[in-house]
Each structure stands twice: as structure tokens, then as C-alpha cells.
Amino acid sequence: MVDILRLHESIRGAFPEFTTDPAVHAHLFSPYALFVDRPALEAMGRVAAAVFDVAGNPGYGQRVLQWAPDIATHDEGRQGFM
Structure with a gap:
């Protein structure tokens, strides 16, 4: 078992x-x-590499954004999901 409090302290x-x-x-x-x-x-x-490969494909992004709400095109200047 992991000592959660000790992990937080570390x-x-x-x-x-x-x-x-x-x-x-x-x-x-x-x-x-x-x-x-x-x-x-x-x-x-x-699987993770394939997801990032597909997500990095400009054609895929353009196709997906056709159905996405306007807020999906907001660029925060960082990569990742969150």
C-alpha cells in the first residue's frame, strides 16, 4: 500500500x-x-501514439471541427487535452 500523506509531503x-x-x-x-x-x-x-498521430493530422482536425461548436476553435496556445 502507498502512504498517501507521505507521498503528498514528498x-x-x-x-x-x-x-x-x-x-x-x-x-x-x-x-x-x-x-x-x-x-x-x-x-x-x-494506442496513445495512434491517438496523438490522428489528432495531429490537419485533415482530421478540419473534418472534426466542422461538427464542433465555435468554442472548440479557441486556441489557448498549449497542447494536450486539458
């Missing part, structure tokens, strides 16, 4: 600017370890 020690309030981020870390075998991890990596 993160705060390494990155003082990063706030980790266990009350606010109660479900950010699990107290239980999850073991993933190498083939499953590699498969997940291939």
Missing part, C-alpha cells in the same frame, strides 16, 4: 510550487499499487 518537498491538498486531491493517488505487464503497457503506448 511531492511538496520536491516541488514547493505544486500544491497537493489531500482534501482537494483525495482521488489523485490510489493507496493500492497497480502492476501492468510489459505487453499491456506497450499496447497502451501504441
